[in-house]
Amino acid sequence: MNTKPIIFSGLQATGIPTLGSLLGAIRNWARLTTDYNCLYCVVDMHSMTIRQDPAALRNYSRMALAWFVALGLDPKECTLYFQSHVPAHAELAWILNCFTYVGELNRMTQFKDKSAKNEDNINAGLYTYPVLQAADILLYQANLVPVGEDQRQHLELCRDIAMRFNKIYGDIFTVPEAYIPPVGAKIMGLQNPEKKMSKSETENEGNLVSLSDTDSDIIKKFKRAVTDSDNEIRFAPEKPGISNLLTIYACATGKTIPESEAYFSGMGYGQLKMGVGEAVVAMLKPYRDTYDRLMADNAYLDSVITQGAQKARAMSEVTLKNVKQAIGYPMQPE
């Protein structure tokens, strides 16, 4: 039996993963696979809160899973799967809905932001999205949840729901901790460094770097990155464009922020942008080659998907059974 502490995290398949998802989350996931029993999920059920083209959703989901493997998540060491393959997520989400207050959901900033962006489709799924997220995590008794800064509020709600439930029914759920990296937890857009780089960006392609961008696209995007007018390479809140470039460089090279500032000291913004672009190209290259190889190997990817679903189903059913018993559902006939 695996006695390591448990990690759960997820990624929405609404587009090709970005440099933001890689630096804020997936890279840290890969670092944790030896010390933890890790489950990493393509959360395709979450993606339904915004209208999706069915073929595109299926395609992006498979691509996301191939990226997981290419970025170093070894399916022999961790469980990689699609959320929609494990019905316990939806079952537990319903139960947890009944332990979550509308006042709490009303405070969720992502709900407010996404509602503002999709005024014609403010659906109930978008509203209860954080409850499904709590179910994802609590089903596996996760101890740690590595995420970017934008998920902090959802994690806090998940902890509140778990504690509320445990207070009534005893210690059913592990109360998880968020793991938010000190550097890279919020990679900003290259064109709009005041806002998070997001894979659902459609208006301005130059704002995001996707993991599938070619080397020349990446360099072009960095060359056009927004900076400021004083030509001083320094990490500071009043310099969001420069700070974002220094953060990306630090993450891509493994240097600290002060080391990155020192490296570029005395150089101009043109050299900074080129230097960061080249560092990103060098970092992504080996991953991209592996990804292309994986996407061409359908039999292997299918086997990863099947095994992941089986492992996740078995783990999730243990918690779901305990929950059903605790709340008073009639015993299931065998």
Ligand code: TYM
């Ligand atoms: P998603 O798909 O938006 O993003 C996946 C992960 O990448 C992080 N991330 C970023 N980090 C830094 N800078 C950025 N620009 C950036 N963009 C994305 C996110 O913080 C996230 O960790 N609701 C979640 C998915 C989810 C989940 C879960 C996560 C569903 N259930 C349970 C953890 C546990 C989301 O939409 O992530």
